[in-house]
Amino acid sequence: MSTAVPRHILPVIVLSQFASTSLWFAVNAVMPDLQRDWALPPAALGSLTSAVQLGFVAGTLAFALLMLADRFPPARVFLACSVLGALCNAAMLLAGGRLGVLLALRFAIGFLLAGVYPVGMKIAASWYRERLGAVMGVLIGALVLGTALPHGLRALAGDGSGPASSAGGLAPWQLVVLAVSLLAAAGGLATAVLVPPHPQVLRAARITPRALGLIWSDRRLRASVFGYFGHMWELYSFIVLVPVVMATRLAGTSVSAAAFWAIGAGFAGCVGGGLMVRSLGSARVAQLQLATSAACCVASPLMLVAPLPLFIAWMLLWGATVSGDSPQFSTLTAQNAPPAVVGSVLTFTNCIGFAISVASIEIFVRAAQAWPLAAVLPALAIGPALGLWMLSPLVRR
Incomplete structure (x- = not known):
């Protein structure tokens, strides 16, 4: 017998995911x-972002192997990781510019996010088994908005010349860090209090290394997984470089505001892509969005010097499509993996994808410091191009 889903479940999960995942790029918004204040080197942007990504890879493996979301109520795991992540984020104010401390804190936050993002998906999947595709689009869209949120808060905090700078003697960027921490903790608390466990929740299967072989040997599974790898080459480097790109045309808090809208446009891409699936299918939607984001990469030398309205429209389109295919790749991989090992396949796929993002971030952040953006950004299209090639068997089918 199916269990009726209380109406408040999905909004609470979405808002909690949005609030708690704001920890992911909190440091990028105030970099x-x-x-300026701590004299961090330019390379710190890539290093601190990579630390979060590596922490997430390690955390995903640890949470999966230990089956923590099965041994303990998932909502409690979500709460614990949100609160601990919030404390680690707030502790950044005590680092005093010591890069080693900041790297350790960002790694810890990435590790704890493995108990937020995937566990939130697990909670949603337990309640929405029949509408999971549409729900996945909204949830990943919430993750994208959470990623953008610190930039929006930084824009609202002002440049330090207004009342915000005198709040408790804290600088605007310090207020942003604390606000993100409070939001993350509130998101965890909302899930723990308002989302009950599903009465018929299923226990996940144990992680098996044989899923790694299936990723390569199964033609359809290989198509979706390697398409996702190409997407990951571009996605997080784009997110890291958005403020750098915006700073070529804007200044001050306008950079943060524009970065919020460009990254946050991915919410529209995720939800819109989910609506298009009924008529086009996940493979074609993923192909369309991946091809569009690749075209945005290639067009960057022209768009960087285009009139400002066209420049902004280009960044919004890029932001919408670079994230919008994420739910479709997750759906395709889950559909094409054998049911007995789908959890293992998704775990290994996420870990490899985020490891690829670490390499991409390091390459492109360093390249952007050495060469003009017009020469660097087109190379982001390498990942989507390979992803489109690998995805083609599913599109033809």
């Missing part, structure tokens, strides 16, 4: 402030 110019940290470089």
